[in-house]
Amino acid sequence: MLLQVKNLRCGYGSLEVVHGISLHVCPGEIVGLLGGNGAGKTTLLKALVGLLRPWRGEILVNGRPVHNQPAWRCVSNAVALVPEGRQIFADMTVRENLLIGGYHNAYRRMDVEMVLERFPRLAERIHQLGGTLSGGEQQMLALGRALMARPKMLLLDEPSMGLAPMMAKEVFAEIVKLKDLGVTVFLVEQNAAATLAIADRAYVMETGEIILEGEAAELMHNAAVKRAYLGKGYKEIWE
Amino acid sequence: MKVLDRRYEMMPRDELEQLQLERLQALLARLKRNVRRYRELLGDTRIESLADIARLPCTTPENLAEAFPYGMFALPLREVVRLHPALGFRGTPLVTGYTRTDLAQWGRLVARQLVASGVTANDVVQVCLGSGVYRGASGYVMGAETVEASVIAEEPFHIDSQLAMLQSYRPTMLVTTPDNARELMKTLQHRRIDPPSLHLRTVLLSRPVSRETRQALEAGLLVAVRCNCGVDEILDSGFCVECDAGHFHVNEDQFLVEVQDGELGVTTLLREAVPLLRYRTRIAATLRREKCPCGRTGAILEPGPRLDGRLRVRESPLYECQIAEVLAQTRAAGHRFHVEVAERHVIIAIEMSSALFSDVMWMLTDLQNEIQNEFKTRLGLDTDIRLITPRDAG
Numbered sequence: 001m002l003l004q005v006k007n008l009r010c011g012y013g014s015l016e017v018v019h020g021i022s023l024h025v026c027p028g029e030i031v032g033l034l035g036g037n038g039a040g041k042t043t044l045l046k047a048l049v050g051l052l053r054p055w056r057g058e059i060l061v062n063g064r065p066v067h068n069q070p071a072w073r074c075v076s077n078a079v080a081l082v083p084e085g086r087q088i089f090a091d092m093t094v095r096e097n098l099l100i101g102g103y104h105n106a107y108r109r110m111d112v113e114m115v116l117e118r119f120p121r122l123a124e125r126i127h128q129l130g131g132t133l134s135g136g137e138q139q140m141l142a143l144g145r146a147l148m149a150r151p152k153m154l155l156l157d158e159p160s161m162g163l164a165p166m167m168a169k170e171v172f173a174e175i176v177k178l179k180d181l182g183v184t185v186f187l188v189e190q191n192a193a194a195t196l197a198i199a200d201r202a203y204v205m206e207t208g209e210i211i212l213e214g215e216a217a218e219l220m221h222n223a224a225v226k227r228a229y230l231g232k233g234y235k236e237i238w239e
Numbered sequence: 240m241k242v243l244d245r246r247y248e249m250m251p252r253d254e255l256e257q258l259q260l261e262r263l264q265a266l267l268a269r270l271k272r273n274v275r276r277y278r279e280l281l282g283d284t285r286i287e288s289l290a291d292i293a294r295l296p297c298t299t300p301e302n303l304a305e306a307f308p309y310g311m312f313a314l315p316l317r318e319v320v321r322l323h324p325a326l327g328f329r330g331t332p333l334v335t336g337y338t339r340t341d342l343a344q345w346g347r348l349v350a351r352q353l354v355a356s357g358v359t360a361n362d363v364v365q366v367c368l369g370s371g372v373y374r375g376a377s378g379y380v381m382g383a384e385t386v387e388a389s390v391i392a393e394e395p396f397h398i399d400s401q402l403a404m405l406q407s408y409r410p411t412m413l414v415t416t417p418d419n420a421r422e423l424m425k426t427l428q429h430r431r432i433d434p435p436s437l438h439l440r441t442v443l444l445s446r447p448v449s450r451e452t453r454q455a456l457e458a459g460l461l462v463a464v465r466c467n468c469g470v471d472e473i474l475d476s477g478f479c480v481e482c483d484a485g486h487f488h489v490n491e492d493q494f495l496v497e498v499q500d501g502e503l504g505v506t507t508l509l510r511e512a513v514p515l516l517r518y519r520t521r522i523a524a525t526l527r528r529e530k531c532p533c534g535r536t537g538a539i540l541e542p543g544p545r546l547d548g549r550l551r552v553r554e555s556p557l558y559e560c561q562i563a564e565v566l567a568q569t570r571a572a573g574h575r576f577h578v579e580v581a582e583r584h585v586i587i588a589i590e591m592s593s594a595l596f597s598d599v600m601w602m603l604t605d606l607q608n609e610i611q612n613e614f615k616t617r618l619g620l621d622t623d624i625r626l627i628t629p630r631d632a633g
Contacts, residue, residue, distance in 0.1 A: 209268040
């Protein structure tokens, strides 16, 4: 297992947001985490990369505990985060954004070429400021920047958010291609249909708890997935 | 060695335990949200390891009977696509529901058993279980379809038509009950039909049989005999996979099994419509978690006898209390009785009292007929009623 989470609890102040969840990601997999607004997906990701100290539980990367490590050590564990809303450096050029993603990578200049080959759209805008790119291009840049760290695992936080459907489709196609690089993907999304279409497995999260786990193909037709994704209640349950 | 879901069937123990923990936590979250009984019992209970399951409440067959029909359902009926009525605790009715995902998973689990028995897409599988009494039959049909084998789902009523189908369609696997397999073997011997002329390669029996029975069937039908091992109320076909070494491996990616006081307890990890937490199966069992030559890592189940006095008559369950209830409607009400199950009927020996006894023969015969008719009407059961003295009962 590349990533193993056991009984993770975390939150903000005195408010517990993630209530003791467990999950795992095996090498080479694309694993989705689905859930509606406020389910605790981003909080979980923050804990995974060390931006939030877990209250309880374990996070293991390649069998080594990392839950007490600071965020900056995350990259040396070969885990990179593509945050929600891209968070690219708007006042820096595309090249500078990429180089900053590989600041600890001795081969970063060579890797820039690799990324540009992967995302030709970025090559066309290599000297353009990040802030002037379209939403889809910014997402490509955020993905490329993460790849500059030569990660074994990418954590993607809502990569399709705010993108036009066509652009989102393109981004998901790029995520699938990451498999060729041997990169494992943990994809946190609200777009259930698109995520399940490319994922091997998925978890469904609701109010800080995982309520479903299974093969993506099986979850695709699951009514509970629709319910969790749409954030509907259980008032109609027959009891 | 043939394995369908290598990832799950041969999963390293530590990974399997992580998967079970994840699924158990998700199950608890669903139960607390969707089933009132569990919500009341579980409260805010959370578990942090598989060992914590000992802190969770058990579900008993009595609970299922109390919750009949839909009390244990975790989803509204509009999401349930199939209902299987069954006979539960002490003959009370029981209903199990399945969502589309439940059915797909069931088919996949049965397919694991079929693949382990050598079934491929080139095979023809004939299912002769009498689906009226045996709901596992539909599991075998779905399993065979999952493997993409050709499946004959038509139920022949008589051994002659069954034999005709075996000769005409040339199935390579027959899924049937031990009784039916024995009858088929006898018919072949009686009619001097050469077993290889049937093209059967494997017979999959609906329940475990003794080594002697298995060997007799193998010798009589010239086939490999495999057995299914399941729990009626949870999943009959698809609960275990019998490997080449003859071990019943529990599909532990979907069922968390434990043995409490010698009784098998099962938690359904992925079931959507009717998930059960620590269901006490009333089946004696032992579990072994050891390395198997087949490579499967699921716990090895050794099933024992029923602990609730349940009998099996022509593959249908029968409880002694059901017999007492029927007798209570007759003149033999309140009398002690002894039950013996024969191949096709039940022998009920009733201890006579002075109130019941008569020295007029036709009156005793009338009493026997009355009781026989009562059993036929109420339970559809063929009985042989014997009136004995308490001294005979000895």
